[in-house]
Amino acid sequence: MGSLRLIKPLFFILAAAHFIFPTTSQPDFLFRTCSNNSNYTKNSTFSKNLSNVLLSISSNTRFNNYSFYNATSGHNPDRATALALCRGGVPLEQCRSCVYNSTLRITQDCPYQKEAAGWYQDCQIRYSNNSIYGMEDSSPQVFFWNLRTADDPVGFNDALWNLLDGLRKEAALGSSVLKSAWGGEKIRSPSMDTVYGLVDCYPDLSYLGCFDCLRNLQTIIPSCCNASIGVRLIATSCQLNYEFHPIYPLPPTPPPPPYSPPPPPSPLALLSPTSSPKPGTLMGKN
Numbered sequence: 001m002g003s004l005r006l007i008k009p010l011f012f013i014l015a016a017a018h019f020i021f022p023t024t025s026q027p028d029f030l031f032r033t034c035s036n037n038s039n040y041t042k043n044s045t046f047s048k049n050l051s052n053v054l055l056s057i058s059s060n061t062r063f064n065n066y067s068f069y070n071a072t073s074g075h076n077p078d079r080a081t082a083l084a085l086c087r088g089g090v091p092l093e094q095c096r097s098c099v100y101n102s103t104l105r106i107t108q109d110c111p112y113q114k115e116a117a118g119w120y121q122d123c124q125i126r127y128s129n130n131s132i133y134g135m136e137d138s139s140p141q142v143f144f145w146n147l148r149t150a151d152d153p154v155g156f157n158d159a160l161w162n163l164l165d166g167l168r169k170e171a172a173l174g175s176s177v178l179k180s181a182w183g184g185e186k187i188r189s190p191s192m193d194t195v196y197g198l199v200d201c202y203p204d205l206s207y208l209g210c211f212d213c214l215r216n217l218q219t220i221i222p223s224c225c226n227a228s229i230g231v232r233l234i235a236t237s238c239q240l241n242y243e244f245h246p247i248y249p250l251p252p253t254p255p256p257p258p259y260s261p262p263p264p265p266s267p268l269a270l271l272s273p274t275s276s277p278k279p280g281t282l283m284g285k286n
């Protein structure tokens with residue numbers, strides 16, 4: 001297993017580079033939205049139930065080893081439900097810290113709103129007086145992207161679309177506690193670089209809810225950030241990110257598949273880049 005030891009430090013370097021050269025200058029806190037259509041007062045029944053669920057979520061992180069947490073408290077019309085999710089590949093300790101911080105930060109940012117959502121570097125959170133468990137919400141769609149574009153945009157987009165199509169299906173097929181997928185795809189020659197992606201849905205969504213939410217984000221890419229070398233898109237129920245380096249350090253096993261040169265592109269493939277799907281080279285998940 002000597003070769004694995006060679007691979008591991010490489011991932012650390014790539015992971016560190018992520019923080020030195022992020023897609024944009026992304027702070028820990030990315031974005032939040034507070035609904036304007038329902039407010040609560042400081043010591044109302046709702047506010048107590050909301051404190052309960054946020055406390056419950058941050059203590060849940062100590063008892064289960066998933067990166068998804070949900071809690072509900074009270075009865076209509078004062079019922080509060082909260083969901084929190086770490087991105088796929090976030091180490092558990094980092095996840096706990098992010099979720100804990102998010103429960104504090106979201107109520108400071110949205111002090112009287114019955115419905116809110118927040119996104120952080122490693123996790124996201126949402127709560128409401130309405131029933132949100134299992135409900136897809138593809139809004140709002142905020143994006144961060146790198147101004148640099150790929151040197152070979154056609155080959156790049158080809159690889160990117162294969163990657164994102166595969167990850168979207170894999171995430172949607174996930175379990176009720178994990179609907180995240182990550183992996184990499186080699187760009188065809190001459191580039192030979194690998195583009196890495198990470199997609200996450202709240203795992204309480206159905207297959208279709210997750211698939212649809214991620215597809216809504218993916219379809220924005222050509223108009224917002226065509227061929228950008230790094231993009232992060234966020235919606236209430238899902239998010240999508242790709243970069244030229246692994247987004248979180250990949251687990252050291254399994255080793256990457258042996259490299260085999262792709263067939264030279266046919267003239268048809270050059271004329272019509274989206275019509276020539278290549279077999280994926282997804283990796284990363286255990």
Ligand SMILES: *[C@@H]1O[C@H](CO)[C@@H](O)[C@H](O)[C@H]1NC(C)=O
Binds near residue numbers: 034036
């Ligand atoms: C809430 O209202 C404020 C001020 O009217 C507005 O700026 C903000 O965009 C609204 N937020 C949402 C989520 O509608």
Ligand SMILES: *[C@@H]1O[C@H](CO)[C@@H](O)[C@H](O)[C@H]1NC(C)=O
Binds near residue numbers: 036037038039
């Ligand atoms: C909630 O509070 C905000 C800020 O005070 C106000 O703009 C908004 O109209 C309120 N919404 C409702 C439904 O009362």
Ligand SMILES: *[C@@H]1O[C@H](CO)[C@@H](O)[C@H](O)[C@H]1NC(C)=O
Binds near residue numbers: 043
């Ligand atoms: C609200 O808080 C005040 C002071 O903290 C307290 O005196 C009052 O009883 C509280 N009201 C309710 C309905 O809990």
Ligand SMILES: *[C@@H]1O[C@H](CO)[C@@H](O)[C@H](O)[C@H]1NC(C)=O
Binds near residue numbers: 063064065
């Ligand atoms: C979570 O993981 C830790 C360390 O691997 C283990 O000790 C603990 O039993 C696990 N908890 C659950 C609920 O599986």
Ligand SMILES: *[C@@H]1O[C@H](CO)[C@@H](O)[C@H](O)[C@H]1NC(C)=O
Binds near residue numbers: 066
């Ligand atoms: C989330 O809530 C549902 C419904 O209350 C419950 O069945 C499920 O066990 C919870 N899942 C987690 C991961 O806490």
Ligand SMILES: *[C@@H]1O[C@H](CO)[C@@H](O)[C@H](O)[C@H]1NC(C)=O
Binds near residue numbers: 044045049052073075
């Ligand atoms: C919701 O809050 C009210 C008021 O504090 C409390 O009486 C009730 O027990 C709470 N519900 C739950 C399930 O904790």
Ligand SMILES: *[C@@H]1O[C@H](CO)[C@@H](O)[C@H](O)[C@H]1NC(C)=O
Binds near residue numbers: 129
């Ligand atoms: C949530 O609060 C809003 C505004 O107060 C209300 O219209 C809505 O019916 C509430 N939802 C539930 C499930 O009670």
Ligand SMILES: *[C@@H]1O[C@H](CO)[C@@H](O)[C@H](O)[C@H]1NC(C)=O
Binds near residue numbers: 028097098101
């Ligand atoms: C949580 O907040 C603490 C204190 O501000 C900070 O040191 C820590 O890095 C934060 N955790 C994450 C995951 O952002």
Ligand SMILES: *[C@@H]1O[C@H](CO)[C@@H](O)[C@H](O)[C@H]1NC(C)=O
Binds near residue numbers: 153157222226227
């Ligand atoms: C995106 O870039 C590719 C390659 O340059 C180009 O073929 C395509 O038309 C562009 N798409 C949009 C929507 O601009």
